Amino acid sequence: MSNPPGRNPTKGGALQQVLFPGGAAALVALLFFVYGSVHREPEGAVPSQQQVVAQEKSAAKDAVELCRSRATALPAGSSEAKIAQDACQLMQTQYEQTYRLTP
Template sequence: MSDISAPDRAKRQGLREGLFWLLTITVATMVSFGYWAMHRQPASAQSSEQKEASEKEFKAWYAVKYCREQTENLPVGSREAQIAQGACQLLQNEYEQIRR
């Protein structure tokens, strides 16, 4: 027979089982973390919907700004200035709707 006593064999068996489960949990954790790290979005990335909404809001803001600049070049009180001011107000309303 072997020169290892029964209590020592039991300790070794318990140690092997403990190490097995520790190794199994470690590998499962590493695999899960690796999968998560590969499939997550970077913090700086925006979804395409967010990008589109941001671009749409910027374009609406720029349209209002451009309209107001062009209206300033028209003669005060003229029919063209009144029409341009109305158009600018419509653009402003649309911009406010987009921002919500």
């Protein structure tokens, strides 16, 4: 079977190769925005006490881990390293007393 004159059979394939991924990306973006608008909290909503405690706990844990990583980056045996290690130990002790957990 021959192709009609003036028609390129690969032209339609190339058009589909561009339109299909573009359409799929647009559909994913649309679904993302619809999901976000349906599931967002209304303006002025106050987080629950449990959410606030969880955020504070996570921030305190991250602070202890950041302190430890920066303390290990200091030159070993220096006075700065000793001060940083003591500060990290104090932060960890406060974290354990407040949340009764270890980071």
